[in-house]
Amino acid sequence: MFYVKELSDLGFEYIPAGPDRNTRITRAQNARRLGSKLPPAYPNGWFAVVESSELRVGDVKPVEVLGLNLCVYRGDSGAPHVVDAYCPHLGAHLGGGSVSGDCVQCPFHKWSFDETGRCNRVPGQETAPRGVSIKTWETAEVDGAIWIWHDADGNPPKWTIDNAPELQQWGYRGRNEFVVSSHIQDIPENGADVAHLNAVHSPSLLTNLGERYPFLLNFVGQHTWSAQWTKGEDHTATMTLSHNYTFGKFSVFRIDALATQIGPAHVRLLIHTAFGPILISQSVTPLSPLEQKVIHRFFSPAYNAPLTAAFVRGESYMFERDVVIWNNKRFVSSPAYVKSDKTIRAFRSWYSQFYSEGSLSFRDALRRHREPLDW
Structure with a gap:
């Protein structure tokens, strides 16, 4: 299973089809306000x-x-x-x-x-x-x-990375790829933004009727989420996640997962279902200061390979909901925090370790991207 979405595929549905659509999307992106005090574009x-x-x-x-x-x-x-x-x-x-x-x-x-x-x-x-x-x-x-x-300062690796131990016995089942218009920090910050899960990912993947007509939720079903994000004392952080697909008070499909953030751009999500486990390895790679390539690679035992293939598409649809928002948002350096946002504040403090004195400022990175001459 291989699922790909380019930058112009998501978040620009308001721009009608036509021969100049890509030009109009580019114009919309250029008019977008990026925010202030953006962190450096390329963490270590x-x-x-x-x-x-x-x-x-x-x-x-x-x-x-x-x-x-x-x-x-x-x-x-x-x-x-x-x-x-x-x-x-x-x-x-x-x-x-x-x-x-x-x-x-x-x-x-x-x-x-x-x-x-x-x-x-x-x-x-x-x-x-x-x-x-x-x-x-x-x-x-x-x-x-x-x-x-x-590493902006030319330092050697501060930690090593090895294959996930599950890969010794599990097979590769597919991947999805997205190009996202956002600062790189916005993407892993989603893990710490626990409140967004039920706000964005509650509507059913099977139909949008429940979102359009909330009184139908008990009949078409919805996703319910609970999560807890915890920073480590090093380059890692974790999130425990529980998901239920419910019809009214009845749960028909449960997922429990442990996500491990490894540095600024690598996440492993180990999922447990009634049909067997699945491992998702996510990478986020800056193509430019405001353009990220996000890939999710899926691995599982052979016996639940068909479920994993279906999971690739389902996870892709869920992730698209985030991409639509990222492609049109600005970076807010000083949010109006509420109590449920305390993990976002903690995440930003933890993530700041990946910037250093030599990190190129966002402004300079954007200027170099737009003016590529080596002066």
């Missing part, structure tokens, strides 16, 4: 850049994330590598190059760079030029994706 942490299944041995792919142009390739050893995109010789993009062994070759003059980034061969030359290299990025292959460590 691990970020998914390519799906493992999309990078075979010998493949080379260009990637634009975190305000960076990168090249991802898989060498003959099977290990993935991520390097800066542009060749230091004359600036060709290595994403159009090729792989030889565990080296990437520039498409322009076939200069070769090994897994450490060092230039190790130039055709027609007896020796490679000394001191010529490209930047390499700390890389991990986890939960069906290739991740890089990004």
